[in-house]
Structures are given as C-alpha cells and as structure tokens.
Amino acid sequence: xxxxxxxxxxxxxxVSSPYVGxxxxxxxxxxxxxxxxxxxxxxxxFRSDLAAxxxxxxxxxxxxxxxxxxxxxxGVGGNRLAIALEADGNLFIGPDNGxxxxxxxxxxxxxxxxxxxxxxxxxxxxxxxxxxxxxxxxMTLGCPLDMTPMDFADLQGEVWPEDIxxxxxxxxxxxxxxxxxxxxxxxxxxxxxxxxxxxxxRTFNExxxxxxxxxxxxxxxxxxxxxQGSAAHELGIQVxxxxxxxxxxxxxxxxx
Amino acid sequence: xxxxxxxxxxxxxxVSSPYVGxxxxxxxxxxxxxxxxxxxxxxxxFRSDLAAxxxxxxxxxxxxxxxxxxxxxxGVGGNRLAIALEADGNLFIGPDNGxxxxxxxxxxxxxxxxxxxxxxxxxxxxxxxxxxxxxxxxMTLGCPLDMTPMDFADLQGEVWPEDIxxxxxxxxxxxxxxxxxxxxxxxxxxxxxxxxxxxxxRTFNExxxxxxxxxxxxxxxxxxxxxQGSAAHELGIQVxxxxxxxxxxxxxxxxx
Amino acid sequence: xxxxxxxxxxxxxxVSSPYVGxxxxxxxxxxxxxxxxxxxxxxxxFRSDLAAxxxxxxxxxxxxxxxxxxxxxxGVGGNRLAIALEADGNLFIGPDNGxxxxxxxxxxxxxxxxxxxxxxxxxxxxxxxxxxxxxxxxMTLGCPLDMTPMDFADLQGEVWPEDIxxxxxxxxxxxxxxxxxxxxxxxxxxxxxxxxxxxxxRTFNExxxxxxxxxxxxxxxxxxxxxQGSAAHELGIQVxxxxxxxxxxxxxxxxx
Numbered sequence: 009x010x011x012x013x014x015x016x017x018x019x020x021x022x023v024s025s026p027y028v029g030x031x032x033x034x035x036x037x038x039x040x041x042x043x044x045x046x047x048x049x050x051x052x053x054f055r056s057d058l059a060a061x062x063x064x065x066x067x068x069x070x071x072x073x074x075x076x077x078x079x080x081x082x083g084v085g086g087n088r089l090a091i092a093l094e095a096d097g098n099l100f101i102g103p104d105n106g107x108x109x110x111x112x113x114x115x116x117x118x119x120x121x122x123x124x125x126x127x128x129x130x131x132x133x134x135x136x137x138x139x140x141x142x143x144x145x146x147m148t149l150g151c152p153l154d155m156t157p158m159d160f161a162d163l164q165g166e167v168w169p170e171d172i173x174x175x176x177x178x179x180x181x182x183x184x185x186x187x188x189x190x191x192x193x194x195x196x197x198x199x200x201x202x203x204x205x206x207x208x209x210r211t212f213n214e215x216x217x218x219x220x221x222x223x224x225x226x227x228x229x230x231x232x233x234x235x236q237g238s239a240a241h242e243l244g245i246q247v248x249x250x251x252x253x254x255x256x257x258x259x260x261x262x263x264x
Numbered sequence: 265x266x267x268x269x270x271x272x273x274x275x276x277x278x279v280s281s282p283y284v285g286x287x288x289x290x291x292x293x294x295x296x297x298x299x300x301x302x303x304x305x306x307x308x309x310f311r312s313d314l315a316a317x318x319x320x321x322x323x324x325x326x327x328x329x330x331x332x333x334x335x336x337x338x339g340v341g342g343n344r345l346a347i348a349l350e351a352d353g354n355l356f357i358g359p360d361n362g363x364x365x366x367x368x369x370x371x372x373x374x375x376x377x378x379x380x381x382x383x384x385x386x387x388x389x390x391x392x393x394x395x396x397x398x399x400x401x402x403m404t405l406g407c408p409l410d411m412t413p414m415d416f417a418d419l420q421g422e423v424w425p426e427d428i429x430x431x432x433x434x435x436x437x438x439x440x441x442x443x444x445x446x447x448x449x450x451x452x453x454x455x456x457x458x459x460x461x462x463x464x465x466r467t468f469n470e471x472x473x474x475x476x477x478x479x480x481x482x483x484x485x486x487x488x489x490x491x492q493g494s495a496a497h498e499l500g501i502q503v504x505x506x507x508x509x510x511x512x513x514x515x516x517x518x519x520x
Numbered sequence: 521x522x523x524x525x526x527x528x529x530x531x532x533x534x535v536s537s538p539y540v541g542x543x544x545x546x547x548x549x550x551x552x553x554x555x556x557x558x559x560x561x562x563x564x565x566f567r568s569d570l571a572a573x574x575x576x577x578x579x580x581x582x583x584x585x586x587x588x589x590x591x592x593x594x595g596v597g598g599n600r601l602a603i604a605l606e607a608d609g610n611l612f613i614g615p616d617n618g619x620x621x622x623x624x625x626x627x628x629x630x631x632x633x634x635x636x637x638x639x640x641x642x643x644x645x646x647x648x649x650x651x652x653x654x655x656x657x658x659m660t661l662g663c664p665l666d667m668t669p670m671d672f673a674d675l676q677g678e679v680w681p682e683d684i685x686x687x688x689x690x691x692x693x694x695x696x697x698x699x700x701x702x703x704x705x706x707x708x709x710x711x712x713x714x715x716x717x718x719x720x721x722r723t724f725n726e727x728x729x730x731x732x733x734x735x736x737x738x739x740x741x742x743x744x745x746x747x748q749g750s751a752a753h754e755l756g757i758q759v760x761x762x763x764x765x766x767x768x769x770x771x772x773x774x775x776x
Contacts, residue, residue, distance in 0.1 A: 013292075016289055021692065023279045023535045024534075026560040026691075029557055030559065030578070030582065030738075033557045033583065036525075036526045036555040037585075040526065046285055047282055048285055050281070053693060066286070069286075069393075070289050071292070071293035082747075084725070085725060085726075086723070086725045086726075131738035133738055134737075134738035137581075179278065179282075180277065180278020180280055180281045210341065210388050211340060211342070211388035211389045212341065213339050213341060213342045214341075225390075226389055236338055270552065272541070278536075299552055301541055301545045301548060303542065303544075303545055304541055305536065322542070325542075325649075326546070327545065327549035329549075435537040435538075436534020436536055437534070437565060466597065467596060467644035467645045468597065468645060469598045482649065482650070492565075492566045
C-alpha cells in the first residue's frame, strides 16, 4: 500500500447510470477492503472548465490520503493525455483537460506525471472504467506503472484564472455554486445577477423563507441561494451563466 | 465500539449532490471498516414535519444496532438543538426539529440527550458534515462527548399526532406514501383524494395495468399507487397534499 | 463462503428512493465485510423484457465471482417464480419473468434452480428486500436453501430473440442504448431512426459537437449518441421505441 486509504469518485456520469457502478465493481475485485465513495457524480457534463473550480473546494475539508478518480472527459478516445497528480498528500487520476488545473494551482506541494501505461484492451469511450480505474488500483497497491514526469506548464488549464464569476454547479435544492472563492470578497460585496442584487448572509435561516442571498458555502465558494427555495428557479439562471460583483461602498452604508 | 455496527444516512440532501459524499468520505477516515449506507437521500426537502412520519416506517424492519444520521435541517446554523436519541437498540443523531419525533413516540424504550459538544470549526450551513458526522464517529467508537440528558416533553414535535392524513413522500415510480399507518385502517376503508375513491388491494398485480388503488406498503404505511403507472401523475397530487378516509359501511357492501 | 466475493444490485427501484437502501442495510447486517455495489438502479421500470438485453452487456467485462441481485418485478406478490441462475462463475437471483433470459442464453455454462424457500413474513410488494436479499445472504454464506433444479426450457423469455432493434435504456447524457449487439453489425451499416440515418463512429470526439451517430458502446451494444449533446432530445425517441438497420451497400460507397 502507498498510503492511499480510500478512493473517491468525481465524475459527470450521473447518479442514474451504470458507469459509476461498473467502476466500483471493477475496483471491488482488486481492492475489496478499500472504501470507495461517490463524492460527486453530477459534475457539469462535458465542462471540465467549470468542474475544475469545484474540485479544490470539494476536497478542501476532506481527509488526506485519498485517491481521487476524477472524470469529466469529453475528449475520451482522442489524443488528450492521462495524468496522475500528487497534491498535498492526495492523488488525483484523470484526463489532462483542465479538470485538475485548480487542484494543482492551489496545492502547496505537488507533482504530476503523464500516464503512459495502457491496458491490453480499452473501450474508446469509457476510460474511467478501462484506464483510470486500473491505474487507481495499481497506485493504491503500489504497483509500478509506466509514467513520465511532466512540467506543470505543459498541463491544460495552466493559464486559467484562479476564480471565475460564473455559476459552476446547481445542487438538488437549486442552490447555485459559483467559481468564486468567498475569501476574495468583502462581506459587504453584493452579487449581481440578471439585475438582481444579492446581499451576503451567514446561513439560510437568517432571511425570511423565499428570500435570495449569497453566502460562503461549506466548500468556501460564493453560493447563491434562497431560504427553503430554489435559487435556480427564482433567479432564472443556470450552470454556465455569468454573475458580477458590486464592491461594497464604504461610505454608503445604506446600500449594504 | 459501542454496539453500533453500521451507519445509515437519512437526508434531504438529494442523490445528485456532493453533500452525502462528503459525509461518507469524512466517516471513511475514522471508521474505514464500518458499512455506511445511504438509506434515503430525498426525504421531503426542508419538511422535518413530514419526514418525521417516514422515519419509523423506514426503520421498522431494518436490523438493530444501527446508527442513523438523520438530517432534514432548514434551521441549520440557528438555535435549534442537536440531539442523540437511543431507541430500541438503535441510535439517532440529528437536529431537534421534530424529525425524530415519531421515532421516539413509537419506541418501546428510549432516552435522549442534547449534544453540547461542538467542533473547533463548523460551517454554519452544513452541520451534517461538521457536527453530526463527527458525533456519529465518536459515538460509534465509544468516545465520550459533552451531552446533557433531556426530557422527551422538551423535544420539538412532542405534541404532533401519531398519524397524519397527508402525502409525505413520492417515490421514483410516482407512488405516494402517506403519513397513515395501515394498521389503523380497516381493509375495507376507502381513501379519498381529489374526488377519487381508492380501494385497498394487497399488491400491484391484483388490479389491471393503469388502475389506482391504496395498499399497505412494505414499510407499513398507506400508499397510493397505480399498477405500472404513476399515482402522482394519475391523481394529480403531490407531497404535502391531504387525503381523507371513508370508513367502510358495514351494511353497504356495494360501496366496497 | 461459496466463492461469491461481492454483491451487485441491478434494479428499477430508482436512485432516489429508499428501496435500494433498505436492501443494502439488510445485507450489511449479515454480510458486513462483503462489498455491495449498486451497478444500476434505473433499469427500465416494469420492463423485464427490455432490461433482459442490458444485463449480459452490463456484466460482460465485470469481475467473475459476483452475486447479482436483479429485480425488475412488476409481478411481485403474484405467482411468478423466483430463480437462482449460475452462469459462468456468477450467480443471479431474481424473478422468473425473462429478466435473466439473455444472461443464460449467452452463458457458456449455467444451471438454474427454482427458489422454493420463503421467509416467515414477507411483504407482498417488496420481494427484493424480503425474499431475494435473504436468499443472497444464504447463498453467499453457503447455507442450504430449499431449491429445485429447473430446465431452461421452462424459464420465461426462453423463446425471445437474441437481439432486439429497440431502445432499451437512456443514460444521464441522453445516450440511447439499443438491444443490438454491435458485433452482429457491419461497421458500414446505418442505423435508421425516425427518418434519420446515423453512421457509425468509434468514439464521441470524432464528430463535431452536436452531431448524432451510432457506435459500439463500452458494453458491446449499439448506442445512439450526440457529441456533447442528448440523442434522446435530438432524435426525439425514448426507451421502447424501435430502430431499423440499413445494411451497407458494398458497391455504393457514397452511401457510407
């Protein structure tokens, strides 16, 4: 064993499809005693450019020593590379399409390798099962694999900004998670979306039922929400839509 | 260990969101060998008053010695209490908002404690991950926690009725589960909903495809269903809607 | 133990209902160390005649030594039989309604038994929890059960064709899986659906975004798909709809 004690799956495969199940069943053969957790199965479909901003937030407070199998992979079967990224005691396996870009950007210590190994047979459309899962097994067991160290400068997404003012995820309740870390905003900043100005609150029940607001969610990101309602419905916006910020006016307390 | 051999999660977090996954990943760090099962992830959102009636039914035939982490928590971050309820060999951890009210009402033996312990840092919006999950870990491992015995009379929901004539859950098929235990009805009672009168049958295939009926479901509750169809669609009702009963007329067999 | 190292669940119960969770919780009591995987929870509802064609494809590349609990069971509580099918090192437990027909049709070695054992109490509507799960426990532990060998000729679905030109499953992305094994088609065959002719490609990114095509999916079946889009939406077809084939014209390369 190499110190990875559990495997977490981060995919856009959907909760109601057999793809995650096939990966889990494959892993169970070789790693029957390793917990495998579906951390998220509905990353924004095909949008590694958006999912990239959710990943470091999702793992921020999770236990170290986790192997993350991360698959949002519209280029599967083409010439995109497969990579293994060690970052701050965790290992990330996935396609080189920017999906892991923000994980390595925010890591304090990290190294990345291109995965050159390929299985004898491999579906051209399901590398999650046929390539990334066997790599996860090998790296959990400490088996050597054909890999080549890479420079971070050669990774896709290396030039992307650290934050994006955009909705990157909608949860079950209709809450809208953005690609902005709350730590870069002032408490008094307003979020502007479709002409609506949202104030910051600390948590849901500080406003009346039905009221829209923004807050720092449990992942550290700016989230648009409605107390006991759906922000997606109330605000009429979707994943991929942009938002804007109105910085607090220090001498105009009436606005805040 | 304290005799809790597995953990079951009962939440309204939704199946397609990372919240259950984060709880599972947190539990896997401290309790790698303990099975963790998502018993239900789509309890009626924000409606602890409805979910309360589903919980004792859901656990009725489940194995003893289970720790249930139960979270429908619209008041998260406010001043609602956190409680730990021992009931008939199981342990329930969750918010004191009535969610556990029917579990303790129907328990043969039980005791309840207020959870005074708090973690060093805690998201104001996700106590499932930051408060209830660590409490579950501690109580599974038998670690002492700062807790205070409570009187049942002080719990939220203590005065709620034992049954409610209301739809409390819609399943994948569109079957509608009510807050009525079937044991309190006569077999010949009719359920009336939006002007429709539904007769009782034993199971689905006793009526033609497309026919609506009520029956005692596998949890012991009155459920409205359609053979190979959706009762929600056919009857045009939703979670939270009321139903009424027409007691059987002993001398009018033509009605039944 | 009998050589079954893990249990996989194949059901139409839906991902957002407590039925799969109750089965898992029941299994966890008796088999705490056995991995239990939800391989698929959204088999076509009530349609064992369609799900039958998905099962052998789903398990084709999965590890041997798996016990599959397979439940699409509209006849639950009626007089349909319960069966246990050993096929190529795996065990399948489920209703005798054709659901397992293609598994045994494609098996190289197999045997089937009628399950005569019944539990003391059993819900008439949820044999997955009350009959099939306890049978799975007993057979995993090697406990003897009251069973009777059957002839394959007596199984439901025994006369069904080996392939059906029909959509049998829609995945999260809107990809449409058919009941045709790709191996029986020529690469140059066209799939015709609602007047549209679809060419074969190897994988998604070989066509422009938004283009519809067919390909051999990771399960070996003919699948209709759109690059980064929904074939279900683009083609306007659903599970249960028929497709047709246009064989390649060897002397008319312009068509292909």
